[in-house]
Amino acid sequence: MRRRRLKRVEVKIKQVSQVPANQVEVAGASGTKIQWLLGSQDEPENFYMRLFELEPGGHTPRHDHPWEHEVFVLSGKGSVLTVEGQLPLARHSVVYVPSKVEHQFRNDGDEMLRFLCLVPKSATY
Amino acid sequence: MRRRRLKRVEVKIKQVSQVPANQVEVAGASGTKIQWLLGSQDEPENFYMRLFELEPGGHTPRHDHPWEHEVFVLSGKGSVLTVEGQLPLARHSVVYVPSKVEHQFRNDGDEMLRFLCLVPKSATY
Numbered sequence: 001m002r003r004r005r006l007k008r009v010e011v012k013i014k015q016v017s018q019v020p021a022n023q024v025e026v027a028g029a030s031g032t033k034i035q036w037l038l039g040s041q042d043e044p045e046n047f048y049m050r051l052f053e054l055e056p057g058g059h060t061p062r063h064d065h066p067w068e069h070e071v072f073v074l075s076g077k078g079s080v081l082t083v084e085g086q087l088p089l090a091r092h093s094v095v096y097v098p099s100k101v102e103h104q105f106r107n108d109g110d111e112m113l114r115f116l117c118l119v120p121k122s123a124t125y
Numbered sequence: 126m127r128r129r130r131l132k133r134v135e136v137k138i139k140q141v142s143q144v145p146a147n148q149v150e151v152a153g154a155s156g157t158k159i160q161w162l163l164g165s166q167d168e169p170e171n172f173y174m175r176l177f178e179l180e181p182g183g184h185t186p187r188h189d190h191p192w193e194h195e196v197f198v199l200s201g202k203g204s205v206l207t208v209e210g211q212l213p214l215a216r217h218s219v220v221y222v223p224s225k226v227e228h229q230f231r232n233d234g235d236e237m238l239r240f241l242c243l244v245p246k247s248a249t250y
Contacts, residue, residue, distance in 0.1 A: 009223045011207045016217040037219045038195055044221060045193045046245040047172050068170045070163055072241060074199075082136045092141040094162045096169060098134045116197060118243060120171040 012042055016051060024052075024060065031058025031107070037116075047120050054078065054107035054114075062104035067123045069103070071095035076113030079106050089113070137167055141176060149177075149185065156183025156232070162241075172245050179203065179232035179239075187229035192248045194228070196220035201238030204231050214238070 016037065024032040031054055038049040052060070054076075062081065071080075073093040080087050080095055081104040089095070089105075097103045107113035141162065149157040156179055163174040177185070179201075187206065196205075198218040205212050205220055206229040214220070214230075222228045232238035 009226050011205065011209055011212065011223070011226060011228065012219075012221040013205070013212045013214070014219050015215075016219065019219075037197070038221055042221055044195065045224060047195065047243065049195050049197065049219065049243070070169065070172065070174050070243070072162070072174065072197075080136065080138070084136055087136065087138045089138070090140075094137075094139050094141065094144075094174065096137040096163055096167055098136070099170060101134050101136060103136065116241070118172070118174070118195070 012038075019051075021053065026061055028061030028063065028104075029059065031055040032060055044121070047118050048123065050117050050119070052105070052115055052117055053112055054105065055112060056107050056110050058113070059106040060104055062102060064100050064102040065123070066099050067120050068099045069095070069097040070118040071097070071105075072116045074114040074116065076107060076111050076115075077109030078113040079108050080104070081106065089115070137163075144176075146178065151186055153186030153188065153229075154184065156180040157185055169246070172243050173248065175242050175244070177230070177240055177242055178237055179230065180237060181232050181235050183238070184231040185229055187227060189225050189227040190248070191224050192245050193224045194220070194222040195243040196222070196230075197241045199239040199241065201232060201236050202234030203238040204233050205229065206231065214240070 019035040035051040144160040160176040
């Protein structure tokens with residue numbers, strides 16, 4: 001009798017507070033932590049969900065890469081610098097950064113800037 | 126001289142308050158609105174970002190489909206019902222619903238339940 005392969009499917013639920021926060025150590029980043037809310041350990045089918053926390057004055061690297069970002073600002077104020085200019089960010093801003101477009105997220109405010117940033121699984125960081 | 130095709134790339138930024146909210150009219154849904162924060166009009170490369178708002182007692186359909194959900198709860202309380210049981214939701218809950226797993230989101234609280242729900246572009250609703 002042929003053995004039937006059953007895919008084990010599971011709904012996952014977690015709280016942000018349960019997910020480790022790691023300092024972003026890449027060159028050009030400052031005062032930035034990342035939590036992989038849905039990362040490779042969760043084996044999502046198509047994309048990853050991360051939460052970034054930037055302290056006042058903190059920023060991500062100014063860079064580009066061959067994958068897009070989908071961003072949702074949870075709290076704080078800041079900006080995203082791009083080749084098209086500087087765009088202000090506030091609570092409940094939604095940002096789409098297409099692939100291959102240079103960008104940098106900055107906390108220009110005086111409180112923490114927290115945002116979700118989702119990327120396709122093809123992203124290499 | 127050959128004309129060079131330049132892909133027009135644009136960073137998009139918007140506020141949640143600028144995005145229309147539409148009642149979810151599909152069978153089995155009740156008291157539920159959807160905002161397509163990054164939808165087909167934005168031509169995202171791989172996945173869509175939506176925001177759901179469920180009034181107290183409201184719910185999405187109990188159904189399954191061949192694409193996954195990645196969910197982040199912004200505010201309120203509720204639950205997600207699945208074949209694996211009923212899982213409580215609160216502010217900053219993160220949920221992964223794999224493809225082909227039956228599920229239903231419910232507002233069990235007395236305030237609005239708001240959550241982001243991201244789906245791959247293969248999703249047909």
